[in-house]
Amino acid sequence: MSRRPTRPVADPARHALWVRTTHWIGAAAFLALVVSGTGILLALPRLFWGETGANDAPAWIVLPLPVNLDQTGWGRNLHLLAAWVFVLNGAVYLAAATLGGHLYRRLLPDGDQLGPRHLFRDLRAHLRLGSVSDGAEANRYNALQKLAYCAVLLVLAPTMLLSGLTMSPGVTTAFPELFWLFGGRQSARTIHFLAATLLVLFLAVHLWQVLANRPLALMRGMTIGRTASRGTDTP
Amino acid sequence: MSNLSRRQLILGSSALGATGLLGGCEALPGGPRFDGLYAASDALTFAVQRFLLRHQRLVREFPPEAISAVFPTINTTDPDDAEYKRLKAGGFAEWRLPVSGLVARPQSFSLADLRAMPARTQVTLHSCEQGWSAIAGWTGVPLAHLLNTVGLQREARFIVIRSVDGWWDSYDLFDALHPQTILAYGMNGADLPVAHGAPLRLRVERQLGYKSLKYLTAIEAVARLDGLGHGRGGMISDLGLPWYAGI
Ligand code: HEM
Numbered sequence: 001m002s003r004r005p006t007r008p009v010a011d012p013a014r015h016a017l018w019v020r021t022t023h024w025i026g027a028a029a030f031l032a033l034v035v036s037g038t039g040i041l042l043a044l045p046r047l048f049w050g051e052t053g054a055n056d057a058p059a060w061i062v063l064p065l066p067v068n069l070d071q072t073g074w075g076r077n078l079h080l081l082a083a084w085v086f087v088l089n090g091a092v093y094l095a096a097a098t099l100g101g102h103l104y105r106r107l108l109p110d111g112d113q114l115g116p117r118h119l120f121r122d123l124r125a126h127l128r129l130g131s132v133s134d135g136a137e138a139n140r141y142n143a144l145q146k147l148a149y150c151a152v153l154l155v156l157a158p159t160m161l162l163s164g165l166t167m168s169p170g171v172t173t174a175f176p177e178l179f180w181l182f183g184g185r186q187s188a189r190t191i192h193f194l195a196a197t198l199l200v201l202f203l204a205v206h207l208w209q210v211l212a213n214r215p216l217a218l219m220r221g222m223t224i225g226r227t228a229s230r231g232t233d234t235p
Numbered sequence: 236m237s238n239l240s241r242r243q244l245i246l247g248s249s250a251l252g253a254t255g256l257l258g259g260c261e262a263l264p265g266g267p268r269f270d271g272l273y274a275a276s277d278a279l280t281f282a283v284q285r286f287l288l289r290h291q292r293l294v295r296e297f298p299p300e301a302i303s304a305v306f307p308t309i310n311t312t313d314p315d316d317a318e319y320k321r322l323k324a325g326g327f328a329e330w331r332l333p334v335s336g337l338v339a340r341p342q343s344f345s346l347a348d349l350r351a352m353p354a355r356t357q358v359t360l361h362s363c364e365q366g367w368s369a370i371a372g373w374t375g376v377p378l379a380h381l382l383n384t385v386g387l388q389r390e391a392r393f394i395v396i397r398s399v400d401g402w403w404d405s406y407d408l409f410d411a412l413h414p415q416t417i418l419a420y421g422m423n424g425a426d427l428p429v430a431h432g433a434p435l436r437l438r439v440e441r442q443l444g445y446k447s448l449k450y451l452t453a454i455e456a457v458a459r460l461d462g463l464g465h466g467r468g469g470m471i472s473d474l475g476l477p478w479y480a481g482i
Contacts, residue, residue: 044366051360054307054367072365073475080482081276169362170481173294173441174287185360185368 014221019102022093023222029089030199032082037196039075042068047193048186051179060190083164090157097153106141107150113143126209145209152202156195163192263407265392265459267468267478277477284481285409293415294440297358302423303369306361308430311400314450319399327434332418336395336455339386346420346434352376352384355417363444364476373438374421379412382456391456395463396437399450404469405460405478406439406446415440418451443480445471 015023045067046059053059055067097103112118122143141149165171166178166188182188210218220226262269262278269278314320322330333343358372378394387408394411397403410416417438420427427433432449439446460468468478 040366051301052303052367052369054305054369056307057303057305057367069365076364077273077276077475077477080280081273084276084279165482167362168284168482169294169360169443170284170288170441173292174284176295179295185362189366 015225016102017225018093018096020222020225022089022096025089026086026093029082029086030203032078033086034196034200036075036078036082039071040079041193042066042075043072047190049183049190050186051184053186053189083161087161090153094153107146107153109143109146109150110140113146119143148202148205152199156199156202159195160192160199163188163195167192262479263392265461266407267405267460267472268466269478270467271475273477277479280477280482281479284479288409288441288481291413294359297360297370299358299372299424301370302358302372306369306371306431307363307367309363309365311402311449312430314399316399319450323429323433330434332435332451332454334381334385334454334456336457337388337391338382338456339388340384342385344381349376349381349418349420349435352380355414356421357415357417357438357440359415359438359440361444361447364480372421372423373417373419374424375417375419375435375438377414378416378418378437379414381418381454382411387456390458393457393460393468395455395457395460396448396451397453397455398448399452402448402470403464404446404448404471405457405463410439410441413439413441441481443482445476446480 041063042065044053044055045063045065046053046055047061047063048057049060094103097107113122125142126144162178163182165175166182167185172178172185178188179185182191262281269281327346330346331343332345332349333341335341353376354374355377356372356374358370360368360370362368382394391408393405393407395403395405406416415438419432419436419438420434422428422431427436432451435451436449437447437451457463460466464470465473467473471480472478
């Protein structure tokens with residue numbers, strides 16, 4: 001996979017204003033979606049395959065959560081507001097990242113990063129809970145980090161959106177193909193839940209990685225867009 | 236569909252484009268007030284879905300084998316109302332549905348009158364806001380047919396529907412005149428059971444279950460919704476859920 005020469009960027013922890021803005025709007029919307037989504041889930045904490053499912057129908061998974069019908073109202077309202085913010089913000093981010101070359105330069109793994117030896121070394125460094133972005137690697141995201149970002153941006157986020165829309169009786173009237181794509185309304189609901197779980201796992205690893213790798217510099221880079229002089233901020 | 240109703244259908248849907256999302260007040264002229272924290276997202280959802288549904292496509296219909304063994308019943312399942320109990324004891328023979336407001340020929344219909352009208356049977360997926368879904372077959376008269384029978388006046392823009400438990404909601408003509416919006420007196424080949432809204436319930440297939448009112452008592456055509464209740468177009472919207480429930 002030598003599709004292009006590796007072009008290291010100056011300091012990957014320094015982020016353009018549009019990246020920082022969309023990142024924090026997206027993060028806030030994501031937290032609102034998780035909280036409100038949990039509220040909605042409590043009305044039916046069971047998952048099904050196919051078109052139909054209800055509290056007294058046989059389920060594929062019965063989640064260990066109490067049934068609570070009083071969280072549906074605020075839950076749905078906040079969920080749909082946050083979903084609009086997340087989707088519009090995400091569309092701006094993806095359009096800018098694709099058109100401006102950010103996706104290609106910083107998010108897609110470089111050819112050399114995908115070799116088995118390289119991947120193995122990244123994995124070992126992660127599993128030691130240590131910092132991966134030291135030495136020569138500090139000028140770009142590491143391979144696993146890039147793969148995680150691409151999975152979130154190009155696979156999980158679109159899956160969340162489409163499976164969410166498959167639960168909408170209005171949208172599916174216009175696009176009945178969505179039922180075919182996910183195998184029915186309840187299947188879409190199950191996939192929506194599973195993809196959300198993967199996103200929450202991503203967030204846990206994401207936060208752990210920030211804390212394990214120069215947290216002050218990374219947070220400074222993602223908020224004010226600058227890092228202090230390199231070398232002095234390594235914990 | 237008559238020319239009158241088709242014209243109103245077009246008026247009802249294009250009016251949206253004129254007001255758009257401005258002001259966060261009315262997404263439709265004379266329509267329900269969208270207010271509070273969620274006015275913007277509710278109005279955006281409404282506008283986008285109206286655009287996506289502008290060709291008035293039908294929702295999926297299933298073969299009878301797909302009908303669910305269990306169809307949950309929620310909220311009121313046997314109205315605790317003296318008049319309702321009396322009508323139920325008499326097999327709803329004395330039940331009447333008044334249709335009034337901006338109509339040329341206000342009148343009230345018995346169950347037998349409705350059964351004598353052209354019927355539609357549709358096996359559809361019911362999507363509840365609580366997350367469950369179930370498939371059932373519904374038989375009834377299209378609301379569009381009933382409204383043509385009484386003759387909508389040209390100012391009529393919304394249909395207000397009332398239920399025996401005090402619940403009420405409203406629909407613009409875009410949804411009221413859709414061919415799958417029916418007044419159902421039959422379910423899965425039998426009479427509509429009491430738990431599912433006997434003698435007559437509404438089916439609004441492109442929205443969540445809470446828009447498909449049970450135990451209908453009255454239908455009224457109006458030009459504006461602002462004078463009714465708190466101006467939000469229905470009881471559910473006063474309780475905080477959106478008037479338009481396409482998602
Ligand atoms: C709320 C807590 C969060 C914190 C503290 C946080 C922090 C950060 C930091 C410091 C970076 C820069 C990493 C570096 O320069 O090496 C970053 C990048 C990133 N984060 Fe987060 N994040 C959070 C939530 C999220 C969520 C919820 C998502 C996705 C749903 C997300 C997706 C991303 C992506 C895709 C990047 C790469 C951005 C790019 O370079 O274009 N983050 N995050």
